[in-house]
Amino acid sequence: MTSPLASTAGRSVRPPGAVVIEIEGVTKLYKMGEETIHALRGIDVRIRRNEYLAIMGPSGSGKSTLMNMLGCLDTPTAGRYFFNGKDVSVMLDDELAEIRNKEIGFVFQTFNLLPRSNALHNVELPLIYAGKGRAERLESARRTLENVGLSERMFHKPNELSGGQRQRVAIARALVNNPSIILADEPTGNLDSKTGEEIMELFEQLYAQGNTIIVVTHEEDIARHARRIVRLRDGVIESDEQLR
DSSP states (O other), X not given: OOOOSOEETTEEOOOOOSEEEEEEEEEEEEEETTEEEEEEEEEEEEEETXXXXXXXXXXXXXXXHHHHHHTTSSOOSEEEEEETTEEGGGOOHHHHHHHHXXXXXXXXXXXXXXXXXXXXXXXXXXXXXXXXXXXHHHHHHHHHHHHTTOTTSTTOOGGGSOHHHHHHHHHHHXXXXXXXXXXXXXXXXXXXXXXXXXXXXXXXXXXXXXXXXXXXXXOHHHHTTSXXXXXXXXXXXXXXXXXX
């Protein structure tokens, strides 16, 4: 793990690395009956390795559409999207699925854990899809759960864990494949404020260790944990603020 290189007000600040995501003139249209919805209107944004970015915006701003685009869950109507130099905007579904599994670690508001499987198996899942052997999967899953503070909970099922512990399992699952980015959608939305702060502190530690983190949130105090905030309104970027 890489240690923090600098600090501002007790928080690590890492120099950005190479461009991992480049979005050029991306537009997204949806047909709703006779109506055409312009979800994104010519978005341009670059995200580099080692960045900690928050995406904000009110309902209807295009925030969720941009998140789906970044996570290779959707493709643009027009414009280009490059992920690690590869043009995602022209990829087929199988190619997109491979990028999602190998390059992007997803963290969801609702955790999305398998209820009948223990924490270890939930974290192991991406490695099964990646075709890793059983011994390698178990070792990686155990190590990742230890890194998020759940070494004594790895054989517990989701209903035997607190909300914060379930989100830590979800974060471990996102990390286990060593992805290029961690994409977190309202990661504290189902947690009380104290537990939410603990989860944001975990993201802080992950950022300090060199992870690239993108958090999508409507909460200003959550966004302020990031180092950069991109604000959307009516399908365009309203502001792109470097915090520190």
